[in-house]
Amino acid sequence: MSTTRKRVYGYLAEFKSASALYKGAEKIRDAGFRxxxxxxxxxxxxxxxxxxxxxxxxPWFVFFGGMTGTATAFALAYTTQVVIYPTVVQSKPAxxxxxxxxxxxxxxxxxxxxGFTVLFGLLALIQLPRLNHPLFASRQxxxxxxxxxxxxxxxRDPKFSPNGTRDLLAGIGGANIELVEEED
Amino acid sequence: xxxxxVTSADIAINGDHLDSSKVSKVKSIALGVxxxxxxxxxxxxxxxxxxxxxxxxxxxxxxxxxFLTLSIGGVFWVLLHNVSNAxxxxxxxxxxxxxxxxxxWMFLFCIPLxxxxxxxxxxxWMNIHRxxxxxxxxxxxxxxxxLYNKYWFMNRTFWYGRVxxxxxVFSGVIIGLRKLSTDQDTDPNPGTWRLLKARYxxxxxxxxxxxTITFTGFDFAMGLDYTWFSTMWGVxxxxxxxxxxxxxxxxxCTWLKSKGHLKHVAGPEQFHVMGKLMFAFTVFxxxxxxxxxxxxxxxxxxxxxxxxxxRNTGNxxxxxYFLLFGHFVVPFVVLLQAWLKRNPKLLSIxxxxxxxxHALDHYLxxxxxxxxxxxxxxxxxxxxxxxxxxxxFWGDIFAFxxxxxxxxxxxxxxxxxxxxxxxxxxxxxxxxxxxN
Numbered sequence: 001m002s003t004t005r006k007r008v009y010g011y012l013a014e015f016k017s018a019s020a021l022y023k024g025a026e027k028i029r030d031a032g033f034r035x036x037x038x039x040x041x042x043x044x045x046x047x048x049x050x051x052x053x054x055x056x057x058x059p060w061f062v063f064f065g066g067m068t069g070t071a072t073a074f075a076l077a078y079t080t081q082v083v084i085y086p087t088v089v090q091s092k093p094a095x096x097x098x099x100x101x102x103x104x105x106x107x108x109x110x111x112x113x114x115g116f117t118v119l120f121g122l123l124a125l126i127q128l129p130r131l132n133h134p135l136f137a138s139r140q141x142x143x144x145x146x147x148x149x150x151x152x153x154x155x156r157d158p159k160f161s162p163n164g165t166r167d168l169l170a171g172i173g174g175a176n177i178e179l180v181e182e183e184d
Numbered sequence: 185x186x187x188x189x190v191t192s193a194d195i196a197i198n199g200d201h202l203d204s205s206k207v208s209k210v211k212s213i214a215l216g217v218x219x220x221x222x223x224x225x226x227x228x229x230x231x232x233x234x235x236x237x238x239x240x241x242x243x244x245x246x247x248x249x250x251f252l253t254l255s256i257g258g259v260f261w262v263l264l265h266n267v268s269n270a271x272x273x274x275x276x277x278x279x280x281x282x283x284x285x286x287x288x289w290m291f292l293f294c295i296p297l298x299x300x301x302x303x304x305x306x307x308x309w310m311n312i313h314r315x316x317x318x319x320x321x322x323x324x325x326x327x328x329x330x331l332y333n334k335y336w337f338m339n340r341t342f343w344y345g346r347v348x349x350x351x352x353v354f355s356g357v358i359i360g361l362r363k364l365s366t367d368q369d370t371d372p373n374p375g376t377w378r379l380l381k382a383r384y385x386x387x388x389x390x391x392x393x394x395x396t397i398t399f400t401g402f403d404f405a406m407g408l409d410y411t412w413f414s415t416m417w418g419v420x421x422x423x424x425x426x427x428x429x430x431x432x433x434x435x436x437c438t439w440l441k442s443k444g445h446l447k448h449v450a451g452p453e454q455f456h457v458m459g460k461l462m463f464a465f466t467v468f469x470x471x472x473x474x475x476x477x478x479x480x481x482x483x484x485x486x487x488x489x490x491x492x493x494x495r496n497t498g499n500x501x502x503x504x505y506f507l508l509f510g511h512f513v514v515p516f517v518v519l520l521q522a523w524l525k526r527n528p529k530l531l532s533i534x535x536x537x538x539x540x541x542h543a544l545d546h547y548l549x550x551x552x553x554x555x556x557x558x559x560x561x562x563x564x565x566x567x568x569x570x571x572x573x574x575x576x577f578w579g580d581i582f583a584f585x586x587x588x589x590x591x592x593x594x595x596x597x598x599x600x601x602x603x604x605x606x607x608x609x610x611x612x613x614x615x616x617x618x619x620n
Contacts, residue, residue: 045619055522063520090484100481103474 006181009134010036010154011165012141013174018044021149024172025050028151031168035157039135039144061121062114069113070106077102134182141180152180190616194448199369199603202445207596214593221586222293228579229296234565238558239576240583241296241305246550247583248293249404250543251591253421255290256397257429258283259358260422263393266361266386272457274615275449275605279436281362282598283429288355289594293587297404298347308557309338309410330411338410346399354396357389366602374608397422408553412491416476423472427465428542431535434458436599438528445604449616452526457620459525462538466519470512494552498571503548511541543584551580 015021018040025038029052038047081087081101086094092101123129135141135152144150151174153165162179169177228240261280265273273280296302303310309331316323320339324332331338364382368374398418406417414420434455440446480488495504515538524530554576559569566573606612 059520059522092481092484100474100478103478 008155009137009180009182010152010157010160011169012135012138012150012152012178012180013169014140014143014176015149015151015173016175018042018149020173021151022047022050024151024169024174027172028153028168031159033153033157033159035154035160037152039141039148039150039152041145041147041149056125058118058121058125062117065117065121066110066114069109069111072113073106073109074099074102076109077105135180137182138178138180140176140178190448190613192613194616195607195612196603197607199607200445200447200605201603202440202600203443204600206443207600211593211596211600214589214596218586218590218593221582221589225583225586226296228582229302230299234562236579237302238305238561238566239554239573240579241302242551242554243576243579243583244293244296244302244587245306245404246546246580247587248290248297249400249550250546250584251587252287252290252294252400253397253425253542253546254429254432254591255284255287256354256393256400257425257427258285258432259287259354260393260397260426261429261433262358262361263386263390266382267390269383271611271614272454272618272620274609274611275446276433276437276454276458277609278365278603278605279433279440279599280429281358281365282595283432283436284358285362285598286591286594287358288351290587290591291351291355293590294347294404298344305558305561307407307410308560309334309407310340310343311561313340334410338407343403346403350396350400353392357392361385361389365606368606368608369603371608374610376610379610394418394422397425405549408550408557409490411487414476414480414488414491416472416479420469420472420476423465423469424542424545427462427469428539430458430462430465431538431542432595434462434528434531434535435539436595438532440599440604441528449605449612451616452528453618453620454615455528455531456522456526457618459519459531459534460620462531462534463516463519463525466512466515466538470516473512494556495548497552500548500552500571503544507541507544507548511538511545515541547580551577 013024015024021038021040022044025047028036029050038044038051040047078098082094082096082098088094092098140148141150151169153160153169159165166177166179225240225244228236229244230237232240258280261273262277262284264270265277265280297306300310300314312324312328312331313320316327321332321335324335336342361382364378364385368378398421401417401421405421406412406414437446437450437455437458441450477492480492494500515534518534519525524534551572555566555570555572558566558573563569609615
């Protein structure tokens with residue numbers, strides 16, 4: 001009755017164990033796919049290597065975020081305690097050698113800024129939060145949070161082909177292969 | 185990542201033994217240097233002109249305590265491995281057992297420090313005790329109230345008792361644990377009981393460890409100036425000891441791997457963990473060192489500030505700044521890289537660097553006290569109180585080489601005695617396949 005247009009998201013295949021998922025991931029990696037992902041109820045050691053994932057760029061964000069925190073804290077403490085209102089305590093110097101008193105603040109802001117960069121950098125890199133995901137259209141996909149191991153290959157991958165990819169997934173042990181379509 | 189999965193076929197059934205013919209040359213050189221150095225040192229400590237005796241007493245204490253911390257740290261990593269039920273480290277545990285096994289031998293080098301002759305130049309509180317007529321406590325009550333209050337801890341009987349405690353009890357800990365571990369290598373039916381026994385007999389020794397690292401620090405280093413005290417002292421020395429025995433462990437593992445040992449069982453994953461622990465203890469050292477400095481700086485109490493005043497007078501000031509950047513900032517930034525920690529050669533370079541900084545750290549703990557104490561004891565021989573005594577650093581280098589050679593010798597000896605990894609440990613495969 002309705003004439004909703006559907007767009008193909010990609011193939012979803014279920015694997016029977018973490019080990020089968022791992023071995024399947026290695027095959028897909030070697031086949032040269034780029035736009036695909038693994039779904040498992042728990043983290044699997046070494047799966048990033050099996051998927052051929054590169055090291056995340058996040059540590060660099062955090063490094064420079066942390067450095068920004070150090071510099072901010074130093075500027076804040078130095079400006080207020082030395083430049084604007086020199087605070088002399090027990091005849092300790094009010095100049096660059098006051099810096100030991102600033103170290104706790106510099107340490108704390110380094111941690112705080114690093115923490116913020118981890119959280120928001122991570123959210124940006126994994127594109128969260130989002131309201132929906134095309135894979136939620138699948139009836140079996142909810143088992144990825146319980147006892148299901150899945151691999152989804154997206155249709156926008158240059159190597160994707162309606163028959164070839166289905167055969168590939170079937171050949172490496174994928175079961176319940178499903179063409180997931182998202183509502184447009 | 186896609187490395188070979190290690191199976192029991194890869195584990196040497198009778199152990200991975202160091203080929204003694206290949207190391208015998210290094211071992212004999214080390215033994216020769218240590219033996220000749222010790223004989224010369226005994227001459228310098230007891231028979232040489234008084235000026236040399238006095239300055240060399242500090243050199244000897246410096247080198248002795250520097251290398252002792254490495255041995256103590258080796259025991260710490262064994263204890264920690266056992267109590268934390270860690271599996272990653274089973275393949276490198278023997279290396280740390282061997283570093284720890286040098287403790288009973290390295291402790292022998294404190295024998296000169298037990299003689300009143302050498303103590304005379306190092307520990308002024310002992311001089312006051314020895315010079316006291318009649319009852320020492322009664323005398324101190326009237327003449328030196330600080331030492332009177334500290335009498336319960338700082339008296340010669342208790343001091344010798346404590347030294348005996350470190351020598352006997354702490355040696356007993358590592359000898360016992362190492363024997364338990366090495367007996368497994370030849371047991372046809374090893375089982376898991378040693379694992380549980382080692383874990384049980386590593387918990388209370390952690391307390392013995394804490395007492396040893398803290399109070400050797402108090403007795404040998406902090407006692408140089410009886411008026412000074414710091415409650416951070418023990419943990420400060422612990423941070424340096426743990427960091428640098430890990431650095432020694434990294435060097436030993438890299439060396440063994442370059443000789444074809446530890447094949448299959450220690451790879452990038454194990455080096456990565458060891459590198460992470462070095463990184464953690466670099467930060468911990470900085471945290472503790474700064475905490476000690478900060479509390480003293482803020483409180484500004486005369487007895488406490490003198491430690492830093494002495495070490496920021498003259499050229500010591502440059503060395504202190506160098507320590508701040510060299511012992512913390514540089515290794516912190518370098519060890520942040522994950523890829524570097526997985527590369528044994530690069531990690532070894534960092535380990536050598538860290539050990540150099542440890543030598544500087546301990547130099548700044550012991551040596552700045554020399555010009556002051558000796559100037560107080562006998563100004564006619566040593567000159568008035570001064571920042572440093574000219575020419576005395578040659579003795580420091582000599583003592584460092586002597587005791588360093590002994591450390592190398594005893595470490596190589598320990599490595600050659602048994603298999604280089606616990607080949608029959610039930611968790612050796614889990615350790616070899618560890619991933620982090």
